[in-house]
Amino acid sequence: MRTQDKKIPITILTGFLGAGKTSLLNKLIKSSDKKLALIINEFGELGIDGELVCEAENQILELNNGCLCCTVQGDLTKILLQLYAKKDSFEQIVIETTGLANPAPVAELIYFDPLINSKFYVDGIITVFDTLNAEHVLSSPEGLSQIVYADKVLLSKLDKCDNFDPSQLSEINPLAVYERCDHGELVDLNALLNLGGFNVDNLSSEIKTHLHSHMGSVSLSGEGELNNACFRQWIGSVLFDMSDVVYRMKGIVNLSGVEGSTIFQSVHRLFEDEKAEKDYGNENRVVFIGEGLNEDVLKKGFFTCFKE
Numbered sequence: 001m002r003t004q005d006k007k008i009p010i011t012i013l014t015g016f017l018g019a020g021k022t023s024l025l026n027k028l029i030k031s032s033d034k035k036l037a038l039i040i041n042e043f044g045e046l047g048i049d050g051e052l053v054c055e056a057e058n059q060i061l062e063l064n065n066g067c068l069c070c071t072v073q074g075d076l077t078k079i080l081l082q083l084y085a086k087k088d089s090f091e092q093i094v095i096e097t098t099g100l101a102n103p104a105p106v107a108e109l110i111y112f113d114p115l116i117n118s119k120f121y122v123d124g125i126i127t128v129f130d131t132l133n134a135e136h137v138l139s140s141p142e143g144l145s146q147i148v149y150a151d152k153v154l155l156s157k158l159d160k161c162d163n164f165d166p167s168q169l170s171e172i173n174p175l176a177v178y179e180r181c182d183h184g185e186l187v188d189l190n191a192l193l194n195l196g197g198f199n200v201d202n203l204s205s206e207i208k209t210h211l212h213s214h215m216g217s218v219s220l221s222g223e224g225e226l227n228n229a230c231f232r233q234w235i236g237s238v239l240f241d242m243s244d245v246v247y248r249m250k251g252i253v254n255l256s257g258v259e260g261s262t263i264f265q266s267v268h269r270l271f272e273d274e275k276a277e278k279d280y281g282n283e284n285r286v287v288f289i290g291e292g293l294n295e296d297v298l299k300k301g302f303f304t305c306f307k308e
């Protein structure tokens with residue numbers, strides 16, 4: 001028996017902001033043969049991804065107070081040890097990193113922290129790559145590191161992109177396996193949780209530094225009912241006017257004339273809304289992630305949408 005056989009496998013799921021990680025995770029949860037424990041790390045102090053992930057029987061733990069690749073490694077150690085104490089209730093852990101994370105420091109923690117390494121191993125690093133925003137993703141060090149360290153790269157949004165050239169990725173990482181994955185759909189989702197071990201030799205501490213200091217998030221929240229037309233107009237104008245600086249927006253809102261809560265999300269200008277599975281009552285939470293965001297302007301716009 002290999003020593004790894006006694007350890008708990010961890011899959012690191014990464015991919016740039018809005019690439020399709022949560023979409024994939026939801027498909028994985030529904031079709032997995034294994035019971036999973038999920039650790040979801042978000043950029044922005046108001047957690048929304050935890051709500052977007054379907055619960056099934058799995059344990060979901062959120063880390064919202066920083067990015068795993070820099071500030072919250074101590075928290076990750078604590079969570080992993082807590083999970084280990086309940087190890088009979090799941091078979092594998094999936095860590096969904098923020099869209100701005102370099103996966104290497106997370107893998108390094110699992111490999112080089114003796115306590116963690118005696119209990120866990122990295123089964124693989126999976127990167128969801130947004131083909132529609134390829135140029136933008138590859139121009140950022142975070143997006144690049146997600147390709148560099150991947151064991152498997154899932155190409156999302158090819159349904160909306162007809163001129164994507166995959167050789168630009170295989171030139172960066174010829175060792176990874178590349179596969180098409182629209183909306184988290186894959187032929188064999190279960191194989192994703194059995195990649196069989198990540199190659200520790202690929203790790204380089206050089207790209208370990210805090211890369212995304214220029215990025216920031218603005219989290220807005222308030223109780224009550226938002227005027228539906230006003231809110232849609234405001235979001236539309238934010239995405240239009242600030243599309244260069246707002247990379248990602250997510251929100252759970254209570255809109256006038258709409259029963260239950262609505263989930264809003266955008267990746268650059270691509271925008272979607274859907275009925276939330278759960279009713280959050282009067283609660284409204286909106287998170288913007290981007291570069292040089294003007295919190296006061298966003299706050300003012302948000303609060304003018306509350307119905308008198």
Ligand SMILES: Nc1nc2c(ncn2[C@@H]2O[C@H](COP(=O)(O)OP(=O)(O)OP(=O)(O)O)[C@@H](O)[C@H]2O)c(=O)[nH]1
Binds near residue numbers: 024156272
């Ligand atoms: N057309 C298209 N849209 C997609 C695809 N995959 C995801 N999306 C959409 O892209 C948006 C972001 O998807 P998510 O799964 O939330 O992305 P994410 O990587 O978890 O986002 P963050 O956690 O914020 O970084 C959603 O509106 C999805 O419906 C795809 O293959 N094709």
